[in-house]
């Protein structure tokens with residue numbers, strides 16, 4: 001019996017894919033993005049979140065059966081409303097066996113994988129065989145910059161992107177726009193260049209950095225020390241993508 | 252919204268028209284005493300004198316006229332000592348006068364007041380020997396004449412001011428059936444305003460998209476009116492409804508019951524949605540004012556375009572439309588003795604209660620059963636006696652029955668004052684020769700089952716932690732409750748965090764939610780017929796009881812509850828209507844809807860919405876708004892009864908508390924109605940800020 005650690009299950013997640021969806025947030029992420037707005041998703045063990053007055057534990061261990069049972073209770077509603085289940089994180093590839101087992105236990109439903117792409121090729125293939133759509137986060141194309149801002153290099157991310165491109169699964173590339181980091185013309189052009197021509201690519205979503213990102217850190221007993229200038233205005237250059245004949249949305 | 256309408260709205264919000272209010276007191280009492288008038292005649296005389304005392308106000312910028320110039324206080328028609336004698340030993344509903352029902356506006360418009368008068372004349376002949384009937388009918392005619400005289404004065408003034416458009420309308424209506432949409436709105440404005448002048452309140456507007464549609468359709472078909480012009484007239488009518496909100500009585504300002512019910516099916520069962528349904532939603536969205544409050548009747552098949560339009564209205568943060576699901580409501584009403592045709596014709600009262608326009612003299616809110624109090628009695632009684640869990644449920648059910656009986660007995664003495672004018676506006680009062688106060692077709696009483704989620708959570712917590720897992724010894728729980736959890740923080744945390752909660756589609760908690768409402772329905776059924784020949788309708792609303800039941804209120808019949816076993820401390824508020832208990836962890840709206848869908852609504856038909864707050868970030872883009880529409884459709888698909896959906900930005904609310912002067916126009920839904928946030932009492936503001944946010948940000 002496979003178990004996994006989930007730090008949240010959120011219903012009616014309107015920005016996590018088509019229709020009415022329920023999103024499962026898997027705990028644990030190998031990256032440490034300087035702008036991460038889900039700090040409680042990074043560590044792979046349960047941790048105490050203390051807000052104003054109350055505290056709660058983020059991170060519940062579920063068996064695949066138990067999680068699938070919760071989700072199956074609402075599959076009919078999601079199905080009837082053009083939606084489904086999204087697996088996000090943290091990084092779901094990290095718990096790929098668990099996620100795959102949950103999916104296998106689910107009734108027929110649209111599944112979306114929301115991933116940073118960081119994981120083994122086999123994990124990627126395990127999930128690609130089971131999902132209907134992928135949201136693939138692409139942050140920085142430059143290897144050194146990636147290492148600097150996320151703590152990891154991007155070799156496996158780019159490799160998994162290529163795997164995704166060949167899989168035939170429809171996907172959206174999502175670029176978090178972080179001021180002075182990912183929103184530079186050079187990086188955006190490199191992203192456009194990287195994704196152009198991949199089969200299955202539906203569009204590129206740009207996600208402007210949200211200043212509230214730091215809000216959760218203290219509650220999670222962590223320190224928010226962004227190594228970029230939060231106040232700097234964003235460069236939301238959609239033109240680069242349009243020029244490359246890519247559909248682009250700003251969320 | 253064009254410039255003229257924008258300016259009109261601004262003038263009303265600024266309260267310019269209030270300068271026209273006169274500080275006079277109309278003396279009706281003296282002549283009543285001198286002439287030794289009967290009660291019905293005094294009621295009729297009140298309407299007569301109020302209409303006469305109204306000063307004609309015709310603002311050259313207005314196309315629909317009537318501005319109230321009389322103050323809020325309704326002149327007395329009895330001396331205090333006589334009033335005391337008249338009402339001794341009797342129960343008055345709230346302030347006394349008939350309130351919170353809905354007239355048959357369609358009937359009155361189509362017959363005209365003269366049509367109603369002919370009906371009264373014919374009835375006078377039929378009832379010639381019946382003194383009471385004759386008196387009632389003569390009083391009814393008196394009020395008709397009073398309203399016609401008021402309209403005539405407006406008509407003369409309009410003619411004199413060079414407003415032939417208005418004069419033509421007012422010379423003809425409301426005496427006769429309107430010949431245009433404009434005339435219908437003008438007639439409705441006048442007829443409706445006079446109800447308020449008679450001391451009635453929560454004056455519902457019913458199925459406006461049904462009864463006004465024939466007039467609008469005729470105008471559109473003939474080309475006399477185009478859609479923008481029709482919208483402008485409708486907007487002006489809506490603005491007019493906002494003029495006097497501050498004069499109307501209610502628990503909090505804004506609680507004035509000027510509701511409209513849209514959509515649904517016709518009396519024959521056909522789809523009733525028409526172009527006016529859409530127009531009302533559009534105009535209400537563009538105006539963004541608290542009146543009229545909109546209800547939308549839907550089914551699982553309602554198309555997403557209409558629901559999307561409604562979601563755009565929700566986005567405005569007004570707290571409406573409120574939705575009701577015909578597939579659940581209509582069978583519920585039929586099961587409670589309403590004819591199928593009448594049930595299909597339902598409208599929504601001031602908050603959420605279902606009633607039949609023209610035919611319902613239901614008193615939809617005779618009080619609340621405190622479900623948390625009943626459960627507390629069960630838990631304390633059961634545990635103290637060392638009894639099992641079944642005994643706790645039994646004591647709970649008995650206490651619910653006890654509370655129902657107290658409310659019903661109090662209302663066995665109900666005294667409704669004569670209402671000759673309101674009777675004119677109802678279906679069949681004139682024809683039966685009987686004042687509305689004597690009853691209409693339906694004369695049922697509604698009872699709220701308040702605090703349901705808290706109560707069910709308390710039972711679920713005790714079942715799991717005291718009985719199943721035996722992690723809490725009974726004595727310790729009793730001691731903790733008595734101490735209001737002082738010195739029992741750990742135990743309180745256990746109850747709050749380690750037990751199933753309503754709102755997660757978890758049968759471990761939801762089974763008690765359904766059981767509590769079944770107990771309530773049992774108690775209502777067991778009580779049987781009331782003195783007025785009606786039944787008791789159990790409901791799921793809470794109104795202001797989510798505050799009153801924990802903090803108390805003068806002259807309240809309901810009991811106050813202290814600390815409760817779901818981990819709630821004394822004085823902390825309960826959930827409003829159907830919502831997870833404040834502070835209970837829930838995953839979001841789907842599970843919550845699934846939890847509340849388990850209630851047996853065929854037995855629980857008084858109304859009372861599932862209440863949900865969505866973060867306003869959900870409404871950022873058209874795609875998300877469409878998802879809100881789908882969520883509403885899901886509410887109907889899952890089989891819930893009623894839904895109140897709000898768009899809320901907590902930061903804005905906090906800022907409004909700190910800087911009220913900068914947020915004068917901030918509107919929020921309170922319990923069954925919407926009002927200006929800054930005009931609410933602090934405890935109500937707090938509850939709104941603390942309500943469950945189904946946050947959906949990515």
Ligand code: SF4
Pocket residue numbers: 029030031032033035036037038039041042089090091116
């Ligand atoms: S990949 Fe996502 S979850 Fe992981 S650290 Fe970066 S932003 Fe946070």
